[in-house]
Amino acid sequence: xxxxxxxxxxxxxxxxxxxxxxxxxxxxxxxxxxxxxxxxxxxxxxxxxxxxxxxxxxxxxxxxxxxxxxxxxxxxxxxxxxxxxxxxxxxxxxxxxxxxxxxxxxxxxxxxxxxxxxxxxxxxxxxxxxxxxxxxxxxxxxxxxxxxxxxxxxxxxxxxxxxxxxxxxxxxxxxxxxxxxxxxxxxxxxxxxxxxxxxxxxxxxxxxxxxxxxxxxxxxxxxxxxxxxxxxxxxxxxxxxxxxxxxxxxxxxxxxxxxxxxxxxxxxxxxxxxxxxxxxxxxxxxxxxxxxxxxxxxxxxxxxxxxxxxxxxxxxxxxxxxxxxxxxxxxxxxxxxxx
Numbered sequence: 001x002x003x004x005x006x007x008x009x010x011x012x013x014x015x016x017x018x019x020x021x022x023x024x025x026x027x028x029x030x031x032x033x034x035x036x037x038x039x040x041x042x043x044x045x046x047x048x049x050x051x052x053x054x055x056x057x058x059x060x061x062x063x064x065x066x067x068x069x070x071x072x073x074x075x076x077x078x079x080x081x082x083x084x085x086x087x088x089x090x091x092x093x094x095x096x097x098x099x100x101x102x103x104x105x106x107x108x109x110x111x112x113x114x115x116x117x118x119x120x121x122x123x124x125x126x127x128x129x130x131x132x133x134x135x136x137x138x139x140x141x142x143x144x145x146x147x148x149x150x151x152x153x154x155x156x157x158x159x160x161x162x163x164x165x166x167x168x169x170x171x172x173x174x175x176x177x178x179x180x181x182x183x184x185x186x187x188x189x190x191x192x193x194x195x196x197x198x199x200x201x202x203x204x205x206x207x208x209x210x211x212x213x214x215x216x217x218x219x220x221x222x223x224x225x226x227x228x229x230x231x232x233x234x235x236x237x238x239x240x241x242x243x244x245x246x247x248x249x250x251x252x253x254x255x256x257x258x259x260x261x262x263x264x265x266x267x268x269x270x271x272x273x274x275x276x277x278x279x280x281x282x283x284x285x286x287x288x289x290x291x292x293x294x295x296x297x298x299x300x301x302x303x304x305x306x307x308x309x310x311x312x313x314x315x316x317x318x319x320x321x322x323x324x325x326x327x328x329x330x331x332x333x334x335x336x337x338x339x
Contacts, residue, residue, distance in 0.1 A: 036138055038119075048093070050094050101164075104164055105142055130319055142160055142161040209327060309333055
């Protein structure tokens with residue numbers, strides 16, 4: 001079973017891509033049909049009379065199948081076949097804050113048509129690149145602010161309480177840092193879904209890279225961001241990477257300097273987890289660079305290496321890219337040389 005998981009171009013380059021050479025992310029998906037119909041578990045749960053919840057477990061199991069079990073693990077209510085599961089659900093659904101959160105989700109998401117349309121377009125691109133891969137069934141829930149995205153075998157779940165908008169009163173009450181809550185908005189649902197799906201399809205540990213060092217993680221997560229950009233070619237780099245416009249500008253203007261710093265300080269083959277996390281983990285900024293840099297700036301460099309690799313090796317299928325563990329070969333064939 002999958003793990004559960006709770007994104008530089010100067011104006012001149014943009015012009016050149018549009019007028020002189022093909023944009024590598026734009027593909028024709030007009031003949032590919034994908035249907036995404038989201039089932040809303042939170043509605044089914046919170047519109048039930050609490051007295052009826054235990055007797056409704058059987059019908060919930062039938063409707064939601066394996067997703068109900070994944071959801072139960074996320075909210076810490078255990079095995080859905082446990083006789084006590086119905087009572088645990090009653091407590092979850094009668095909790096005062098959970099009901100306030102549910103009311104907020106219904107105001108922000110009275111329907112999910114926009115999410116369905118966005119996912120349909122993304123998975124049309126998915127089918128273009130990976131025609132044999134199944135499109136997951138999609139569900140929503142509220143998870144007590146736990147996982148943003150929940151994945152399983154052919155399952156994609158969205159915790160709507162993690163996307164109530166950066167100004168939601170719940171997030172400061174939960175001491176969620178603003179650099180994270182700034183991205184907890186409806187417009188980030190589709191990118192997070194695609195990234196979360198890629199993260200579960202191509203898990204770092206499962207791929208068994210020869211080494212776990214800064215370069216391996218930079219390129220691994222760079223591959224995931226490249227995948228996300230291929231699935232969402234119409235999304236801005238700021239949305240894909242979760243950067244502010246100023247942070248994106250910093251990366252574009254300082255790409256060469258950041259790469260040079262990693263090389264000169266012998267960081268790219270560093271295997272210390274603390275160093276890896278400081279360069280690739282969530283943070284308000286990347287401490288090895290400056291306070292103007294975004295967190296995960298090294299992942300953006302990894303993406304640029306992957307992008308260069310795919311530009312110079314255009315016949316490489318995206319599935320081959322995602323499955324490759326030969327990091328040194330990717331770096332060499334990318335001929336990455338930022339200027």
